[in-house]
Amino acid sequence: EPEVTQTPSHQVTQMGQEVILRCVPISNHLYFYWYRQILGQKVEFLVSFYNNEISEKSEIFDDQFSVERPDGSNFTLKIRSTKLEDSAMYFCASSVVTVNTEAFFGQGTRLTVV
Amino acid sequence: AQSVTQLGSHVSVSEGALVLLRCNYSSSVPPYLFWYVQYPNQGLQLLLKYTSAATLVKGINGFEAEFKKSETSFHLTKPSAHMSDAAEYFCAVSANYGGSQGNLIFGKGTKLSVKP
Numbered sequence: 001e002p003e004v005t006q007t008p009s010h011q012v013t014q015m016g017q018e019v020i021l022r023c024v025p026i027s028n029h030l031y032f033y034w035y036r037q038i039l040g041q042k043v044e045f046l047v048s049f050y051n052n053e054i055s056e057k058s059e060i061f062d063d064q065f066s067v068e069r070p071d072g073s074n075f076t077l078k079i080r081s082t083k084l085e086d087s088a089m090y091f092c093a094s095s096v097v098t099v100n101t102e103a104f105f106g107q108g109t110r111l112t113v114v
Numbered sequence: 115a116q117s118v119t120q121l122g123s124h125v126s127v128s129e130g131a132l133v134l135l136r137c138n139y140s141s142s143v144p145p146y147l148f149w150y151v152q153y154p155n156q157g158l159q160l161l162l163k164y165t166s167a168a169t170l171v172k173g174i175n176g177f178e179a180e181f182k183k184s185e186t187s188f189h190l191t192k193p194s195a196h197m198s199d200a201a202e203y204f205c206a207v208s209a210n211y212g213g214s215q216g217n218l219i220f221g222k223g224t225k226l227s228v229k230p
Contacts, residue, residue: 004157033217043158043204043220056217091157103218105150105158 002026006092006106013082013113021077021109023092032075033093033103034067036060043091049075082113116141116207120221128229133177133192135224137205140186146208147188148218149179153201161203164188175199200228 005024013019025032034046047057049067064080075094079086089110093103121136139145149161162173169181179190188205202225206218 006157035218035220042222043206043218045217045219048217093158102160102163104160107155107157 002104004092004094004104004106006090006109008109009107010110011112013111015084015113016081019079019082019111021079021090021092021111023075023077023094023106024073025075025092025094026104027073029094029096029104031055031095031097031103032067032069033095034077035091035093035105036088037091037108038085038088046077079111082111084113087111087113116145116219118205118207118219118221120203120205120224122224123222124225124227126227126229127195129197130194133190133195133199133226135190135203135205135226137179137188137190137221138186139188139205139207141207147179147181148206148208149173149177149188149190150204150206150220151201152204152223158204161190195226195228197228197230200226202226 007022011019032049035043036046037043045058047061047067048055066078068076089108091108092106095103117140119138127133144166147164150158151161152158161177162171162179164171164181172178177190177192179188181188202223204223205221
């Protein structure tokens with residue numbers, strides 16, 4: 001069964017460093033998303049991406065965040081200068097189209113900023 | 115703006131007992147509603163979704179949910195719990211009318227424990 005794959009499963013980084021979280025969406029999907037879940041809190045929408053551009057983003061997705069689909073298969077989330085409060089589980093998701101379709105989620109990357 | 119409230123961060127039931135996980139939503143437009151399950155060390159898996167068709171929605175693994183507009187609720191039920199149902203369950207509402215379905219607003223989650 002096709003699945004969304006995220007790497008690494010766990011990333012530890014020092015405050016101020018840049019991190020790139022990687023995702024391989026399901027191959028025929030067109031819409032891609034990043035969510036995050038701070039420990040003990042809700043899963044929060046960060047950004048959606050379609051046709052090589054951001055289609056929606058939340059207030060959380062500020063200038064330190066960026067997304068890219070560099071090679072037609074990977075979908076990345078870059079955090080430019082990490083802060084302690086960026087520590088969270090980051091989920092990638094993809095869907096074929098938006099309306100009435102299922103978003104498939106990856107297993108998540110746990111980011112720990114020290 | 116849309117929001118979701120899940121009542122009870124932890125629910126414990128005995129094997130074979132009824133499972134009831136509560137979800138109330140707030141939405142200024144007709145909502146699309148979803149239940150996701152997360153097993154330990156795994157991603158979020160869609161259990162079922164309501165998209166303005168039948169109000170009683172059947173999902174995978176014997177789960178179902180009923181959309182009640184008058185109560186703004188979308189509670190998840192299963193008649194008989196199984197040990198394998200132990201997981202965290204998330205209710206979510208689509209943030210946009212017409213459902214940019216990937217742009218979801220999630221509840222805080224309810225962790226279900228099943229006792230033998």
